[in-house]
Amino acid sequence: MDIETCLDSRIIHIKSDIELIDVKGQFISLAAPIRLTGQLRLTDDLRQILACIDNEVEKLTLQIGVDEAGRGPLLGSVNVAAAILPSAWSGLIEMQTLVNTPLSILTDSKQLSEKKRDKLYPLVQQNALGYVVAEIPAAVIDQINILQATMLGMRLCTEALLVAVAEQIANDTSSTSYNLQAQVLFDGNRCPELDYLKLSSFGISESSIDCQAWVKGDARHTSIAAASILAKVSRDQTMYHLDSLHPQYSIAKHKGYPTRVHMEAIKMYGVLPEHRRSFAPVRRVLENK
Incomplete structure (x- = not known):
């Protein structure tokens, strides 16, 4: 994974083309690359989450929402996105945690007009602490089927964000030990199987990841709704390009x-x-x- 840091704005850019995937110790060559793009913003809110006390173990909690767009079409990619909202904004939509924020109209992307989705898209990018979008092309969908392609996209987005956070912890803290706790909320009725061997090499243990499947989660939780906007609009942009x-x-x-x-x-x-x-x-x- 290629990670670039913009020193002025303290933004870590996440860019990667995945051509090989490791499934339970076996490498599979993909029919076409899966492109990951995103960023991690080093805001005060994120730094509070990442803060460690020297020579002590402190729990660090992240909440990541994950959603997809484009499982049903006959054409093009299925897009998956993962998003980390500011901690004060991350919660149940019915609790109105986004009132008086730039994302106040955020809900399930399917319930919003295209005009509202297009308005929210840059706002989610600008205000999320971190996000990753995966574009899984049609050739990969044909290779491993649409369900597995979607699960793979969810896995890759989640892992990319977790690795970026873990690397930032290593860069920003002098503590030799930390306990990164992550709650990952997947829209739908199942969770992907993460590559815990890979994550362990970055100091992230399987027991520290709480994966949850949320049926209709994009209409229930703000973090999943944010991911749904990123997935839906990014896919629409690809469709407009194909139309041209x-x-x-x-x-x-x-x-x-x-x-x-x-x-x-x-x-x-x-x-x-x-x-x-x-x-x-x-x-x-x-x-x-």
Whole structure:
């Protein structure tokens, strides 16, 4: 993972193209790279979380929300995002923890208009203590299936944030021991299996990670909702780029979902490299050529 530090603003940029993944000790070569992008902002709030007392063990607690966008479309990537909000902003949406903050309108991205999502997207980036977005391309979805691709994206985003935090602890503190406690909230009904061997090399133990699955979590918890905005808008941006390259497919209108217009375009113009060939509607078109 490439980590760059901007000294003026104290922002650690997270950038990585993942081509190999370790699954229970076996390395798998991916059909296409998974791109991770994000940052960790070294604010006073984050520094309070990271603060250690010399020669003592102090618990450090992080709350990370994780969500995805784009599991259903026939075209393009599935995007996953993880976000750490300021501690005072991280909590149940119904408790109105975001009142009088720049993210006051934040909720499940599916309940917001595109205009509101686009407004929130830079605000989440600017105000989150840290975030990572993973773009898992169609070739990887076809290789390992959409569920596993989504779980892999959730795993990689979570690990990238945890590693960035752990490295910052090592850089910022003189304590020889610390106990980083992390609560990771995944939208949905299951949690990915993290690479705890890798995390242990950064001083993060399996027992210190509390992974929780939250059904409809993007409408329940602010951190998951923040991640949902990052995942949804980043994917939409990719769809708009594809639309500019292939205007005859009207991608900007359907975002890759199996609408009538999309299916007619596939039959008329063919299957694009970005189409998910393992999905039945696309597979049938290919079989009938």
